[in-house]
Amino acid sequence: MSIPVPPQQNAPHAPHPGAGGPYPAGPSCRFCGSTPAVNVTVRGHQGFLVMMRFLSLPGPFCRSCGEAAVRRMNLNSLWQGWWGLASLVINPVTMLVNLATLSRIRKLPAPVPPAPVAPAPTMPYESAPTVPYGSAPAGPPR
Numbered sequence: 001m002s003i004p005v006p007p008q009q010n011a012p013h014a015p016h017p018g019a020g021g022p023y024p025a026g027p028s029c030r031f032c033g034s035t036p037a038v039n040v041t042v043r044g045h046q047g048f049l050v051m052m053r054f055l056s057l058p059g060p061f062c063r064s065c066g067e068a069a070v071r072r073m074n075l076n077s078l079w080q081g082w083w084g085l086a087s088l089v090i091n092p093v094t095m096l097v098n099l100a101t102l103s104r105i106r107k108l109p110a111p112v113p114p115a116p117v118a119p120a121p122t123m124p125y126e127s128a129p130t131v132p133y134g135s136a137p138a139g140p141p142r
């Protein structure tokens with residue numbers, strides 16, 4: 001005796017709900033999920049008297065989030081990036097690299113948020129099982 005088995009579905013993964021929008025498939029923003037997004041890394045620098053820190057914030061970013069990320073990193077670098085001898089050279093280079101990154105981000109069209117995901121189907125109220133009045137247990141047995 002054999003049990004019929006439905007054929008295996010070897011189809012690739014279904015596209016996410018936001019796919020099929022006005023823009024071709026590509027990366028979506030790491031913060032808001034909007035498309036289109038560009039895969040860039042925004043950098044920052046912190047100089048201390050004897051040490052320094054290189055900051056990086058990898059994308060992808062949509063236009064709005066990318067502009068905000070560059071603005072935040074450059075603003076922090078403007079007051080945190082100068083406090084060391086090597087940092088006097090490294091910090092302006094870092095901010096210039098960010099400006100080049102910003103020009104790539106600004107070439108993106110306006111971001112489109114991902115489509116909302118439909119909620120899970122629920123049972124209609126009319127077809128929910130009913131409990132006859134007085135048949136519910138009164139509480140835990142004593």
Ligand SMILES: [Zn+2]
Pocket residue numbers: 029030031032033034061062063064065066111
């Ligand atoms: Zn975004």
